[in-house]
Amino acid sequence: MYREQIKILDCTIRDGGLINNHDFDHRFVRAVYKALSAANVDYMEIGYKNSRRLFSPKDYGIWKFCDDEDIKKVIDGIESKTKISVMVDVDRVDVDDVKPRKESVVDMIRVACYVKDVDKAIRLVNHFADKGYETTVNLMAISRILETELNECFHQLAEECKANVIYVVDSNGALYQETTEYLIKKAKSICKGKEIGIHAHNNQQLAFSNTIEAIIHNANYLDGTVFGMGRAAGNCPLELLFGFLKNPKFDIRPILDLISTEFIPLREKIEWGYIIPYAITGMLDEHPRAAMALRDSDKKENYREFYESLIGSDEVE
Amino acid sequence: MYREQIKILDCTIRDGGLINNHDFDHRFVRAVYKALSAANVDYMEIGYKNSRRLFSPKDYGIWKFCDDEDIKKVIDGIESKTKISVMVDVDRVDVDDVKPRKESVVDMIRVACYVKDVDKAIRLVNHFADKGYETTVNLMAISRILETELNECFHQLAEECKANVIYVVDSNGALYQETTEYLIKKAKSICKGKEIGIHAHNNQQLAFSNTIEAIIHNANYLDGTVFGMGRAAGNCPLELLFGFLKNPKFDIRPILDLISTEFIPLREKIEWGYIIPYAITGMLDEHPRAAMALRDSDKKENYREFYESLIGSDEVE
Numbered sequence: 001m002y003r004e005q006i007k008i009l010d011c012t013i014r015d016g017g018l019i020n021n022h023d024f025d026h027r028f029v030r031a032v033y034k035a036l037s038a039a040n041v042d043y044m045e046i047g048y049k050n051s052r053r054l055f056s057p058k059d060y061g062i063w064k065f066c067d068d069e070d071i072k073k074v075i076d077g078i079e080s081k082t083k084i085s086v087m088v089d090v091d092r093v094d095v096d097d098v099k100p101r102k103e104s105v106v107d108m109i110r111v112a113c114y115v116k117d118v119d120k121a122i123r124l125v126n127h128f129a130d131k132g133y134e135t136t137v138n139l140m141a142i143s144r145i146l147e148t149e150l151n152e153c154f155h156q157l158a159e160e161c162k163a164n165v166i167y168v169v170d171s172n173g174a175l176y177q178e179t180t181e182y183l184i185k186k187a188k189s190i191c192k193g194k195e196i197g198i199h200a201h202n203n204q205q206l207a208f209s210n211t212i213e214a215i216i217h218n219a220n221y222l223d224g225t226v227f228g229m230g231r232a233a234g235n236c237p238l239e240l241l242f243g244f245l246k247n248p249k250f251d252i253r254p255i256l257d258l259i260s261t262e263f264i265p266l267r268e269k270i271e272w273g274y275i276i277p278y279a280i281t282g283m284l285d286e287h288p289r290a291a292m293a294l295r296d297s298d299k300k301e302n303y304r305e306f307y308e309s310l311i312g313s314d315e316v317e
Numbered sequence: 318m319y320r321e322q323i324k325i326l327d328c329t330i331r332d333g334g335l336i337n338n339h340d341f342d343h344r345f346v347r348a349v350y351k352a353l354s355a356a357n358v359d360y361m362e363i364g365y366k367n368s369r370r371l372f373s374p375k376d377y378g379i380w381k382f383c384d385d386e387d388i389k390k391v392i393d394g395i396e397s398k399t400k401i402s403v404m405v406d407v408d409r410v411d412v413d414d415v416k417p418r419k420e421s422v423v424d425m426i427r428v429a430c431y432v433k434d435v436d437k438a439i440r441l442v443n444h445f446a447d448k449g450y451e452t453t454v455n456l457m458a459i460s461r462i463l464e465t466e467l468n469e470c471f472h473q474l475a476e477e478c479k480a481n482v483i484y485v486v487d488s489n490g491a492l493y494q495e496t497t498e499y500l501i502k503k504a505k506s507i508c509k510g511k512e513i514g515i516h517a518h519n520n521q522q523l524a525f526s527n528t529i530e531a532i533i534h535n536a537n538y539l540d541g542t543v544f545g546m547g548r549a550a551g552n553c554p555l556e557l558l559f560g561f562l563k564n565p566k567f568d569i570r571p572i573l574d575l576i577s578t579e580f581i582p583l584r585e586k587i588e589w590g591y592i593i594p595y596a597i598t599g600m601l602d603e604h605p606r607a608a609m610a611l612r613d614s615d616k617k618e619n620y621r622e623f624y625e626s627l628i629g630s631d632e633v634e
Binding site for chain 2: 176177178202204205206207208209210212213216227228237239240243244252253256257259260264273274276279280282283284301302303304307308
C-alpha cells in the first residue's frame, strides 16, 4: 500500500536552529542523528552553510556554518543510511566553502529562495550539482505569488535547473488543503521529470494535513521535524508522518524515545508550537516575524491588540 | 464566497468538561457565553443532561446535569443570538427531566451514540423533537464501523429519525482527509434532506483540516472549541475555523480576548492538546482512555513503552 518513492527529510536541527541561532551542542545533535538513523529517515538536514564573511561565528551557533568537522563529530561511529543535507540561502553562501561531494560528508544541498530570486538559485544549484551533490530548490513564501510569476518560475526550473527536487515551501503557514493541491499539481505538471517536495509550517495546525494533501497529489519529498520543532509554530511532526505512511522501513520507536528524553525538556527552554500570534499570522498569510517579536515582548498574550495591528486601521489604497 | 447555511457549534464547556468532571464555575462559563455571543457563534453546548439517579452530584460539576437554573445564571442579561445546546447519552438521561422547549432555555438537544445504539438514539431524538427541540444524532467512534452496519445506520436515520442534523464524530482522532471525505459523502448521499455535521478530535493535529474537508463536501454543522479545549487532545480550534470561514458575521476578536484572559491561565491547570500518547492512540485508532490513564500516572512521558503496550506482543488470532 505504500509508495516506495517517498523520502522523508528531517529538518529538526536546521529549522529548529531558527529559534536558537543554530546553537545546539554536539551531544544533542548526535542524539537526533542516532534516532533518525535507527528510525530509517532518508535525510537529516543539519543546518545552513552560510558565509563567515556575512555572519560572525561569535553571534551564531555552529549549525549556521555546518563545517564538515562538526558534522563528523555528530555522525562518526553511528551505523546509518541517513544522508546529510545542508541548506543555503541565495546571496549568503560562499560557493568556495563547498568542497566537491566526494571530499565531503554532505550528500545533499538545498537552495532556499523566493520566487523573485530563482535565477540566483538556479546558478547555485547547477554549481552544486556539478560538484556532485543531490540538489533541491525550496521556493519560499509560495502562498503569496502571482500566477504569472509562479508559472514562469516553474518553467525556468523545468528547463534550466539541475535540481532533483522542487519544494513548495509554505513559509507563512497559510496554505489549506485546496491551495496545497493547486500548487503541487501545478509544480508537478510543469516540472515534468522532477520530484516535488513539501515543507509546511504549522501556524494553523495544517502542516501535517497539507503534507498528506501533497502526498495524495504525488509529492514524494516530505519535510518533517521531531515533535514539530521549528521556527515559530514549527513544522509537520515527523512522528505523525510515520503514523500515516505505511512503509515498513520506518520505525517510530526511536523517535518516541527521542521526544521523551530530549524534546520534552527542550520545550521548557525554547518555544514553538500552537501559539495564537502564529495562528494569526498564518490566517492572515503574513510572515511570523511580527509574532516572534511579540512573543519576545511583555505583551506576548495580547492577542487582540496584535491582530488589530496586523489588519491595520489606515486606508491602504 | 461564504456558504450561508454553515453553523458553528461551540462545545468548549461540554467537551472540556470531560477533562474536569464538568466542574466549571458560573463566572467562567458566563465569560465563554459572553464571548461566543459577541463573536456571533450559532450554538453553545454547555454540558450534558444526565440522570441524577445514575450520577451523583457529589462526584460531578453542575454541567453534568445542566439545570435550567444554572444555565440562566450564565446567560441572563447578556445580549445574544447564540442558541443553547445540551448533549445526552443514550441510557444516561431521564426523559422526564427534559421540559418542553417553550418552558426551557435550551434550544437544541444532541444525542450521542455508537452506531450499535442507533435505535435508542432515534427513540430519544424523536421524543425531544416532539417536545419542540432542534435535534441531532452524533455518531461516535465512526472510524471503526463496518461498511454494512454504517449503511444500515444512515438509512435508518434517513427514514425513521426526526433529527435535523447527523454528525460524524471522530472520537479517536483517527480520521484523515480521505476517510473524512468518504464518510461525509456517504452520510450526505443516504441522509438526503438532512444536514451533516462534523465533530473532530485533534489527536493527530487533523481536527481543523478534517473539518475543512467536511465543509468541502457540504457538511454545514461544525463543532469547534475555544483554543481547542476538549477531552485528551481536544477539538477543532474555534479561532482557526473563524480564520477559514469567510462569513462576515463572525468576529474573532472576542475569542482572542477570551483565550488571553481565561484559557491561557486555565491551560496551566488542566491539560489538553498535542501530547504524544494521544497522538499514538489517534494513529492506532484507539479510544484515548489508556492515554488519559498514562497522563495521570508517573509514567506520563514513557511514550515508547506506551506505544508497545498498545500494539501488543501477544498473538491475537
